[in-house]
Each structure stands twice: as C-alpha cells, then as structure tokens.
Amino acid sequence: xxxxxxxxxxxxxxxxxxxxxxxxxxxxxxxxxxxxxxxxxxxxxxxxxxxxxxxxxxxxxxxxxxxxxxxxxxxxxxxxxxxxxxxxxxxxxxxxxxxxxxxxxxxxxxxxxxxxxxxxxxxxxxxxxxxxxxxxxxxxxxxxxxxxxxxxxxxxxxxxxxxxxxxxxxxxxxxxxxxxxxxxxxxxxxxxxxxxxxxxxxxxxxxxxxxxxxxxxxxxxxxxxxxxxxxxxxxxxxxxxxxxxxxxxxxxxxxxxxxxxxxxxxxxxxxxxxxxxxxxxxxxxxxxxxxxxxxxxxxxxxxxxxxxxxxxxxxxxxxxxxxxxxxxxxxxxx
Numbered sequence: 001x002x003x004x005x006x007x008x009x010x011x012x013x014x015x016x017x018x019x020x021x022x023x024x025x026x027x028x029x030x031x032x033x034x035x036x037x038x039x040x041x042x043x044x045x046x047x048x049x050x051x052x053x054x055x056x057x058x059x060x061x062x063x064x065x066x067x068x069x070x071x072x073x074x075x076x077x078x079x080x081x082x083x084x085x086x087x088x089x090x091x092x093x094x095x096x097x098x099x100x101x102x103x104x105x106x107x108x109x110x111x112x113x114x115x116x117x118x119x120x121x122x123x124x125x126x127x128x129x130x131x132x133x134x135x136x137x138x139x140x141x142x143x144x145x146x147x148x149x150x151x152x153x154x155x156x157x158x159x160x161x162x163x164x165x166x167x168x169x170x171x172x173x174x175x176x177x178x179x180x181x182x183x184x185x186x187x188x189x190x191x192x193x194x195x196x197x198x199x200x201x202x203x204x205x206x207x208x209x210x211x212x213x214x215x216x217x218x219x220x221x222x223x224x225x226x227x228x229x230x231x232x233x234x235x236x237x238x239x240x241x242x243x244x245x246x247x248x249x250x251x252x253x254x255x256x257x258x259x260x261x262x263x264x265x266x267x268x269x270x271x272x273x274x275x276x277x278x279x280x281x282x283x284x285x286x287x288x289x290x291x292x293x294x295x296x297x298x299x300x301x302x303x304x305x306x307x308x309x310x311x312x313x314x315x316x317x318x319x320x321x322x323x324x325x326x327x328x329x330x331x332x333x334x
Contacts, residue, residue, distance in 0.1 A: 067093025077143020105238025
C-alpha cells in the first residue's frame with residue numbers, strides 16, 4: 001500500500017480507498033531494525049494451539065490448529081505468515097476448529113519449485129485440509145490468502161460453507177488497475193533476478209519495514225517476526241513468485257468467472273486502505289457478497305483492529321439469527 005499523508009486525507013473517500021489500499025502494501029516504519037540472522041522463523045507458540053505439518057503435492061504445509069467446532073481455515077498474506085492471525089485465533093477458536101496454514105514457500109511450509117498461481121496453491125491447501133480430515137470448511141483469507149481462497153471456493157464449491165476475504169481486489173477484476181500506484185506490486189512481479197538482486201539480506205527490514213509503515217497502526221504488527229520469516233532469499237523468491245503469477249491468475253479468474261460463487265462471501269476492506277473496493281471486486285464473481293469496511297484500520301486488519309475483525313468473523317461464521325451489536329457490523333451477520 002502507500003503512506004497516509006495530507007494529499008490522501010484531502011482526497012474523496014472513493015479515491016482515497018483506492019490509493020490508500022495500495023498504500024498499505026507499500027511502505028514501512030521499521031527501516032532501522034537490524035536484519036535477522038536466522039533463515040526462517042522458529043515455531044511461534046500460541047496457548048491452546050498445536051503445530052503440525054502435512055504432505056501435499058509439491059512439498060509440505062505447516063499449520064497451527066486449535067479450538068473446536070466447525071473448521072475455519074485461515075490463509076495469510078504477503079509479507080507475513082500464519083502468525084498474522086495470532087491475535088484473532090483465540091477468539092475464533094471459541095466456536096471453531098481453527099487451522100492457520102503457512103502458504104507454500106512461506107513460514108515453515110516447504111518451498112515448491114513451481115505452482116505459485118493461486119488455483120494451484122488452492123489445490124495444495126485443499127489437499128492439506130482433506131488430509132487433516134476435513135471435507136467442508138469455511139475460509140478466511142487476507143491479501144494473497146484471499147486470492148487463494150477464491151479459486152478454492154470457486155473450484156470446490158461444495159466444500160466451502162462460507163468465505164471471508166480481506167483487503168484485496170481480485171486479479172482480473174480490479175487488482176491490476178492498482179499496479180501503477182503501488183511500487184511493490186510492480187517490483188515483486190518483475191522477472192528474476194531483479195528483485196532478488198535489489199533486495200539483499202541486509203535490506204529485508206528496510207523493504208518490509210517500509211511496507212508495514214503504511215499501516216494505520218504499524219506498532220501493532222509484529223514486524224520483527226516477519227522480517228525473520230523472509231530473511232531467507234529462497235523465501236523472498238517464493239513471495240515474489242506469488243506476484244509473478246498475477247497475470248496468469250487474472251486470466252484464470254476471468255475464464256472461470258461464469259462459475260459464480262453461491263456461498264455467502266464477506267468482503268472486507270479497511271477504512272484507510274481498500275475500503276469498498278474489495279466488495280466491488282468480488283461482487284463481479286459472487287452472488288451473495290456482504291461488503292464491510294473495518295473502521296480505524298489500515299491494510300493489516302487482524303492486527304490493527306483485532307476487536308472488529310473478531311466480532312465480525314464471530315457473526316459471519318456463526319449461527320444465523322444473531323443480530324449485529326452495532327451498525328458497523330450489520331453486514332457481518334450470518
């Protein structure tokens with residue numbers, strides 16, 4: 001995304017939402033942090049949750065699981081890992097079996113040699129879900145994770161009960177219109193070895209810290225953990241590969257747009273980021289889209305406004321008939 005400044009504050013809400021969305025994926029507040037020495041993060045522990053791994057096509061997926069009830073799969077964005085959900089997972093686990101995956105190539109999942117397009121990634125996540133014993137799940141995805149959640153729901157509609165997507169328009173349906181505003185979107189898509197050569201090990205905290213500084217509340221994000229997670233050149237390349245697949249993702253999404261989603265879709269943008277653009281995008285491929293704007297938050301909603309996301313997800317993934325406690329949560333109801 002991009003920094004919030006006076007120009008953005010003076011802009012109209014619609015334009016601001018479009019620009020600020022890109023704002024978040026772009027900038028950084030922790031540029032002065034020392035780059036981590038470890039190549040990948042050690043397992044981070046969350047009370048009540050356990051770590052595991054499952055073999056899938058192309059490697060293994062690391063996951064963290066806890067709670068009880070209907071399964072809810074969490075898919076993180078870039079440049080993060082499953083740990084982005086740590087603040088909301090305890091609340092979600094009160095009523096759900098929560099399974100937070102590291103996407104292939106990220107965190108402690110293995111690094112595949114290819115298949116970073118979102119349809120292939122969705123098949124890998126689904127394989128992991130099924131090997132863990134779940135045949136029907138709900139999905140909650142942020143950023144890249146939302147781009148993976150969509151083909152999962154589209155290609156396996158009978159296996160997805162509900163889907164919530166946070167903070168990204170869909171490739172082929174609006175995301176590409178923002179490339180010219182957001183520097184990182186262009187850089188990360190550039191063919192190897194350009195970003196690999198430009199972002200060396202010593203540059204990780206500078207580049208990723210600059211991205212995180214586009215947040216409304218960058219201090220609420222565990223930036224050091226994510227610096228460590230992308231300290232390995234191989235993991236940075238894996239992250240770039242997700243971006244390099246955007247053109248193929250867009251073509252795939254457009255070719256399959258006739259498979260309109262029938263399950264309820266919660267499309268949440270942040271007040272100081274994508275705002276209503278998320279719902280506008282997913283409304284082109286789904287019939288039951290509930291648009292929500294997370295107040296007082298930038299791109300990283302799970303960390304910046306944990307209480308709002310937890311309350312909204314509890315309603316959306318919960319039983320029908322539970323009324324919203326406030327107008328901001330009205331579109332979150334099941």
